Amino acid sequence: MTKVTEANFDEFTFDSSLAVLVFFGSKRCKLCKELAPVILAIADENTHRLNVCWVDVDKYKPLFQRFRLQGIPHLLLFSKGEVRERIGGLHPKEALVAVIDRVLASGCATAEPGSKGVIHSDCTGCCSC
Amino acid sequence: MASSYGAAKKVMLLGLDGADPALIKKYIAAGKLPNLKRVIEQGATTPGLDMQGVLPAITPPNWATLATGAWPNTHGITCFWNHTLGNALDMMDYGWNSELLQAETVWAAFARAGKKSILFNYPTAWPPTTEQAIYVDGTSIYTNLRGYIDYEKVYECQAGDFPIREIPHVIDNSGTDCRVEGDISSLKAEISKDEYEGYGYTQPGLVTSVEDGELSADIPNADQVITPIKPATGWKNAPAGAREVVLPVNSGQARRYGLLTAADGKTYNQISIYRSKQDEQALGGALANEWSGWIYDTFTVNGKDTPVAYKIRVLAMNPDGSSLTFYYSFVLDLTGGKYFYPAEIGPELYAQVGPMLQPVNYDRLNPLADSILLDSVREMYQWHVEAINYLLDHKEWDLFYTHMHGIDMFNHFYLDYIFPEASVEYERYQELIEQIYEISDDFVGAMLQRLAADTTIIITSDHGGVGKNPATEHPLIGDMWGINVGIMGQLGYTRLKDVSGKPEIDWANTKAVAQRATFIYINLKGRDPQGSVEPDEYDKLVEKIIDDLYSYRDPHTGRRVVAFAMNRNDMEAVGLGGPNCGDIFYILEPEFTRCHGNGLSNHTLLGCSMKALFMMVGAGVKQGEILHRRVRMVDVVPTICHLTAAPMPRDVEGGVIYQALREKESYTD
Numbered sequence: 001m002t003k004v005t006e007a008n009f010d011e012f013t014f015d016s017s018l019a020v021l022v023f024f025g026s027k028r029c030k031l032c033k034e035l036a037p038v039i040l041a042i043a044d045e046n047t048h049r050l051n052v053c054w055v056d057v058d059k060y061k062p063l064f065q066r067f068r069l070q071g072i073p074h075l076l077l078f079s080k081g082e083v084r085e086r087i088g089g090l091h092p093k094e095a096l097v098a099v100i101d102r103v104l105a106s107g108c109a110t111a112e113p114g115s116k117g118v119i120h121s122d123c124t125g126c127c128s129c
Numbered sequence: 130m131a132s133s134y135g136a137a138k139k140v141m142l143l144g145l146d147g148a149d150p151a152l153i154k155k156y157i158a159a160g161k162l163p164n165l166k167r168v169i170e171q172g173a174t175t176p177g178l179d180m181q182g183v184l185p186a187i188t189p190p191n192w193a194t195l196a197t198g199a200w201p202n203t204h205g206i207t208c209f210w211n212h213t214l215g216n217a218l219d220m221m222d223y224g225w226n227s228e229l230l231q232a233e234t235v236w237a238a239f240a241r242a243g244k245k246s247i248l249f250n251y252p253t254a255w256p257p258t259t260e261q262a263i264y265v266d267g268t269s270i271y272t273n274l275r276g277y278i279d280y281e282k283v284y285e286c287q288a289g290d291f292p293i294r295e296i297p298h299v300i301d302n303s304g305t306d307c308r309v310e311g312d313i314s315s316l317k318a319e320i321s322k323d324e325y326e327g328y329g330y331t332q333p334g335l336v337t338s339v340e341d342g343e344l345s346a347d348i349p350n351a352d353q354v355i356t357p358i359k360p361a362t363g364w365k366n367a368p369a370g371a372r373e374v375v376l377p378v379n380s381g382q383a384r385r386y387g388l389l390t391a392a393d394g395k396t397y398n399q400i401s402i403y404r405s406k407q408d409e410q411a412l413g414g415a416l417a418n419e420w421s422g423w424i425y426d427t428f429t430v431n432g433k434d435t436p437v438a439y440k441i442r443v444l445a446m447n448p449d450g451s452s453l454t455f456y457y458s459f460v461l462d463l464t465g466g467k468y469f470y471p472a473e474i475g476p477e478l479y480a481q482v483g484p485m486l487q488p489v490n491y492d493r494l495n496p497l498a499d500s501i502l503l504d505s506v507r508e509m510y511q512w513h514v515e516a517i518n519y520l521l522d523h524k525e526w527d528l529f530y531t532h533m534h535g536i537d538m539f540n541h542f543y544l545d546y547i548f549p550e551a552s553v554e555y556e557r558y559q560e561l562i563e564q565i566y567e568i569s570d571d572f573v574g575a576m577l578q579r580l581a582a583d584t585t586i587i588i589t590s591d592h593g594g595v596g597k598n599p600a601t602e603h604p605l606i607g608d609m610w611g612i613n614v615g616i617m618g619q620l621g622y623t624r625l626k627d628v629s630g631k632p633e634i635d636w637a638n639t640k641a642v643a644q645r646a647t648f649i650y651i652n653l654k655g656r657d658p659q660g661s662v663e664p665d666e667y668d669k670l671v672e673k674i675i676d677d678l679y680s681y682r683d684p685h686t687g688r689r690v691v692a693f694a695m696n697r698n699d700m701e702a703v704g705l706g707g708p709n710c711g712d713i714f715y716i717l718e719p720e721f722t723r724c725h726g727n728g729l730s731n732h733t734l735l736g737c738s739m740k741a742l743f744m745m746v747g748a749g750v751k752q753g754e755i756l757h758r759r760v761r762m763v764d765v766v767p768t769i770c771h772l773t774a775a776p777m778p779r780d781v782e783g784g785v786i787y788q789a790l791r792e793k794e795s796y797t798d
Contacts, residue, residue, distance in 0.1 A: 006292035066295040083382035
């Protein structure tokens with residue numbers, strides 16, 4: 001995972017020609033630690049279509065604030081210069097991949113609620129920090 | 130029954146929230162407000178242009194009475210927030226909600242007779258309760274205030290190379306404790322309706338200082354974006370010397386590109402907004418110190434391409450292109466029908482009339498911000514004139530109700546500063562108040578053009594407003610925002626405890642709390658979930674608290690603060706009591722009231738009053754009639770039903786204002 005900072009964030013995300021998954025988390029967050037290997041596996045298996053970045057929210061609070069995040073872990077999926085999906089909390093790899101598949105396949109259209117691969121964007125599994 | 134029965138086919142009620150009859154008289158005497166003057170000359174009103182409103186003198190209970198003809202203890206809406214006995218004392222419901230209304234509305238009674246209504250931003254009308262009406266919002270002070278896609282922002286652009294920073298209008302989302310906006314304090318009272326959360330009305334809470342009470346709603350707020358200006362690079366169509374700035378939009382989820390240009394090649398005087406640097410055409414733009422036109426864009430909302438509209442206004446632009454500050458309005462979803470019934474009315478209005486600009490709230494109490502607010506309010510009123518005329522021209526209707534909130538907004542923002550003792554700029558603030566009355570008068574004038582032989586127009590307010598007396602301070606009791614601790618804490622009835630460094634109410638040791646604008650609740654066992662007071666102690670405790678309230682003196686002036694206090698039985702004399710009121714109803718002396726709400730609706734202070742406006746004109750109404758009877762707010766609905774031969778609402782408690790109505794011979798000839 002590429003570590004991004006406030007200074008290079010836009011370059012690695014909005015300006016990227018490849019889709020980008022940004023993992024907002026913290027080393028002190030247990031749920032983030034559980035999610036990290038899942039994200040690493042996704043990164044390894046999707047190098048052809050996805051960059052994966054890590055933002056330490058304790059170091060870069062302005063980035064957390066800029067995207068109106070309400071908790072960690074939180075994933076933002078960038079594609080074609082915009083945030084296309086916001087995924088809060090802990091989810092299994094299959095569910096995350098289904099969301100990535102859907103967003104990248106459709107450009108940006110969201111599936112109907114209840115259909116396979118939809119994760120509510122709320123931070124349902126916030127760590128207690 | 131007087132023969133004015135059925136004299137009108139249509140009735141329009143124009144609600145001017147916060148309009149003070151005392152100020153209207155003053156302005157008319159000075160030659161202003163020609164349209165309201167015309168209504169007085171051609172219609173009927175009282176000597177003071179006022180009527181007796183209901184208590185408390187707050188928006189939802191009064192508009193609910195104007196919708197039902199019933200007193201608050203009958204219709205059930207008793208403050209800005211509501212409370213129902215049996216719920217925890219810190220649980221409140223948003224008082225604009227039609228589901229709280231326990232009395233039948235005039236539009237429901239009209240529907241029973243097959244008559245149709247248009248309810249345009251009318252408090253307590255939403256959510257819809259009849260298919261026989263068109264509804265345009267009604268959930269808040271301004272039409273579609275909760276329909277925005279992106280919050281208003283101020284972009285501060287500076288030459289340099291630094292990361293973009295965005296400071297959202299929310300207080301703290303650092304994430305260190307996984308906090309969620311609005312959930313910073315667990316003390317905050319619950320709202321039972323999630324959809325009413327949003328701008329302007331966050332959850333009511335524990336009020337421990339004047340600043341965290343309802344006055345906090347008057348503090349301006351906007352997202353702040355700090356972003357670098359750089360030489361323009363990679364553009365398809367940028368003139369030499371142009372500069373660029375990246376602009377986060379749509380809550381940070383997307384970006385647009387600003388191009389700063391100089392018309393003469395030297396003096397930077399324009400910003401144009403592009404979707405992409407590769408686009409030939411800008412989406413829109415603005416010159417220095419000017420508003421843009423409508424900028425039509427497409428945002429991704431819930432994964433879908435959504436057509437939106439917004440405006441910008443340049444606040445400051447350095448001619449050398451090194452800095453630029455501009456305002457970006459609330460963004461309107463042009464397809465949104467969330468607060469319209471039928472839902473297609475929203476997009477239909479935007480297509481026919483254009484988008485609506487929300488009033489600006491990025492800053493206040495400085496000449497530039499105040500003038501920009503005034504611009505936006507003026508534009509909002511004009512949009513309402515056009516949107517209302519469109520609906521009245523193209524839809525079937527017999528009854529039209531609307532409410533415009535500009536005067537009340539300006540009262541809250543500026544009335545405290547209109548006195549020389551309060552501000553060196555008092556004349557400017559007086560001028561702002563006068564201007565909102567003139568804007569409102571223009572609105573009335575536009576509506577008067579619809580005055581036909583078969584139409585009656587009634588103009589009312591829900592209450593007036595007074596400026597803060599510069600000689601006194603607001604006492605910490607009576608706040609529509611939640612539960613006060615101040616005076617009730619000093620008197621020993623409300624106790625706090627520290628929970629994780631934050632104060633919470635210690636319910637086990639709390640005997641009574643001051644809740645909302647004018648009520649005190651005994652924390653009663655068997656009724657209140659956290660009750661501490663035995664039922665057999667109730668009567669003596671109520672009496673003791675009333676004694677203490679009368680004895681309480683303002684620490685600065687030594688003056689009595691509470692004008693009167695009533696127990697549950699006595700408050701029925703003023704139309705209160707029942708399951709939505711407290712155990713004590715009290716009113717403050719005029720010297721200590723805030724703008725309105727915790728004062729009597731008859732109070733006057735330093736040239737302003739809290740009284741409600743009443744005047745009517747048109748079909749069936751006498752000309753130039755000054756009524757010598759008392760007009761009460763509950764009388765308006767039965768008068769409308771009488772004039773239109775419509776059924777009276779089931780719970781109506783007022784009477785027809787016969788003295789304002791003509792005998793049949795005089796209008797059939």
